[in-house]
Amino acid sequence: MIFERSLQRELAYTAGAVFMVLLTIMLTTMMIRIVGFAASGQVDPRDVLVLIGLTVIGYMAVMLIVTLFVSILFVLTRWYKDSEMVVWLASGVSQTRLIKPIGLFAAPIIILIVFFAFVGWPWSNAQSKLIRARFQQRDEVSLLAPGQFRESPTTHRVFFIESMSPDQGRVENVFVTSTENGKVNVIVSKTGHTETMKGGDRFVVLENGRRYDGEPGHPDFRISEFARYGVKITSQPVVNTPTSSTTSTPGLLRNPTNDNLGELAWRAGLPLIAINLMLLGIPLAYQNPRRSRTINLVMAVLIYLTYSNLLNVVQSQIEQGKMSFGVGLVSLHIVVFALVVFIFWLRVRNRPLFSRAMFQRASQSR
Structure with a gap:
């Protein structure tokens, strides 16, 4: 019709x-x-x-x-x-x-x-x-971005790097701070790179840097220098709750x-x-x-x-x-x-x- x-x-x-x-x-x-x-x-x-x-x-x-x-x-x-x-x-x-x-x-x-x-x-x-x-549950290396402070969602760590290679293998001018049992740990390093151990654990290996340990408000901070210092990378399995x-x-x-x-x-x-x-x-x-x-x-x-x-x-x-x-x-x-x-x-x-x-x-x- x-x-x-x-x-x-x-x-x-x-x-x-x-x-x-x-x-x-x-x-x-x-x-x-x-x-x-x-x-x-x-x-x-x-x-x-x-x-x-x-x-x-x-x-x-x-x-x-x-x-x-x-x-x-x-x-x-x-x-x-x-x-x-x-x-x-x-x-x-x-x-x-x-x-x-x-x-x-x-x-x-x-x-x-x-x-x-x-x-x-x-x-x-x-x-x-x-x-x-x-x-949200990616590892800490994936969080890193040049020129930005990034907080880890799994640990009490804050990362800062000045520059990073395209493959995220090497970083320069690294700053890492963490809080454990009321004490603050601050690590600064000129260079660093990632390593994977035989057991599958991943580390960020920092080179030629210093570590500052102490409790805020107290003058007795401990300062130590290192040639190599490993920071373990934590990661979580992807959990998708239905x-x-x-x-x-x-x-x-x-x-x-x-x-x-x-x-x-x-x-x-x-x-x-x-x-x-x-x-x-x-x-x-x-x-x-x-x-x-x-x-x-x-x-x-x-x-x-x-x-x-x-x-x-x-x-x-x-x-x-x-x-x-x-x-x-x-x-x-x-x-x-x-x-x-x-x-x-x-x-x-x-x-x-x-x-x-x-x-x-x-x-x-x-």
């Missing part, structure tokens, strides 16, 4: 444009945020692009939901604004006839939302956490704790949100030609934010054991679906959502 093909074609064009705008905003925001983490030493600068890509994958389901809802509102609002919808309604096409073509258009998007909610979200979170853990947001969906089902059930309800809620918002966008797009189109967009933003925040509240209630998993999984979405049916009923009967008489009665009651 010409009507269905025209609607689906325009929805596809609009959805592509909306998705590109959302993706650009997401990439810009994540780039600023993750580059800030890299500058503060929380992530490896070489992993910035990888972390940005993983973050986009994690939030892909949310971006697709917004894309679907906004594109439906944009297209139908324009049809009302340009009186195209009036022509279709006069030709015998009711608002309920819009459900089929919009549903066919939304079906592949909803399938992608299911995939990214149940697979992409936990996988991207797990990979991001693993990359961060590897960087959380509910990084656990795969089958893992949540195998271990149904409150946290895992709350996370499962949140993931299952994303495609349900997409379906309800897809249906809600049809009657919500009703547009008076003499009214600005921005009103519908503002309402769409408020509805989505309210809906998503309520889903987060349901997740929190399940995690705290205040709501059962079954009730939390369906209650919110059933209420929203009933609201959608009610709004459809008002539109089919050509009744406004908010009449002037309602506002008059509300003002008189005050």
